[in-house]
Amino acid sequence: MPELLPGEDPDEIRERYKPDAIKGDMDSIRPEVKEYYSNLGAKIIDESHDQDTTDLHKCISFITTNPPDPDNSNLCILVLGALGGRFDHEMGNINVLYHFSSIRIVLLSDDSSIFLLPKAHSHEIRVDPSIEGPHCGLIPMGAPSSSTTTTGLRWNLDNTSMSYGGLVSTSNIVDEEKVTVTSDSDLIWTISLRKHA
């Protein structure tokens, strides 16, 4: 955080940007970092006994049991650091989207935003061209799709089947500010993020 906000006092930044909770195996966090945030009141939740779920899975579970606003049904969980890096980690993180398919979870990197489009719904994706696009894709991750239909893309799908080994919609282009997607299969939607000076 201090590196991304140069010109401000690092200590003030660290106090301002303090986590509410730190959860996981605790095998990567530096001892002085753990102590610093613990002293500022962050909950430290050691889950090293649970080897069956990924760190992201544990954090999503924590958030669902401790939502920021229990009366608000519009919870959206934004995840930084789930993409890139070790490939098996990335794939495991995407699987978490499938495990929690009724919760809005968006994985973000410098280049891309991705989220699940569950087959149980028709989807309307509002694209703001000042911050995202135009490059996009629809990924039949985990299972083929016999039929997907879209509007708003340069190369729309029309009852089109998709699969690994066949068509996977990548390097598509968002042509309208509203994109619609209906599919018989869960899909991963991905859109590029614009880089600003």
Next chain:
Amino acid sequence: MPLPTMTHSSPFLLPSPPPPPADPADAASYAVVVLNQRLPRFAPLVWTRAQLRVCADGGANRVFDGMPDLLPGEDPDEIRERYKPDAIKGDMDSIRPEVKEYYSNLGAKIIDESHDQDTTDLHKCISFITRNPPDPDNSNLCILVLGALGGRFDHEMGNINVLYHFSSIRIILLSDDSSIFLLPKTHSHEIRVDPSIEGPHCGLIPMGAPSSSTTTTGLRWNLDNTSMSYGGLVSTSNIVEEEKVTVTSDSDLIWTISLRKHA
């Protein structure tokens, strides 16, 4: 009927080239493809092992800028002449004009494919290599790809789909952190792991379709006729425990293993 066995190993990452096999027919021939992302730290090593080098469009910029960066202390002009691609293929909308001219003057084939919008740059490069193999008599071609992982997520997914499209060709996608390749369901797989360069973190990913039954040996958490799927079990953060890992599955799987970082 048991499936035929396919063996996999990564000698191209060893700091010194391994001795040639007793039977020359067993020697692997390598081609390298460079896509438009920052080069991994072992790019010069992998380039040296290959007999054919192809850049996809902006990948040529990465080689031009990146090879001297990875070999500090040597003369950049000498490095650029030494690490010159045999071919540069793609849309030609990312390669810098001066880079294109530089390599063209050194004899690189420039193949403009901007008319073909239906296939990814990686797909075009793999097609090129299959039609122009480095050693036509050698059936042990292995294509190493740099820059296919990370970056834009749709590009990464499209690049992985290329592995499925060319499932009979050995293609390995490499990044600083990981190595990934396809394990086609048509074969039983034997993966030789060299702990000096790779592991221990690994995974098996049922990327395109669920697997009803996968069985492995050599992993910390082996699968035993186990089913895998997105929404269910995907084997990630597994650990390689033996130098030979075996995998048999009813479905195509993506194998991934971490690469060790060296000083």
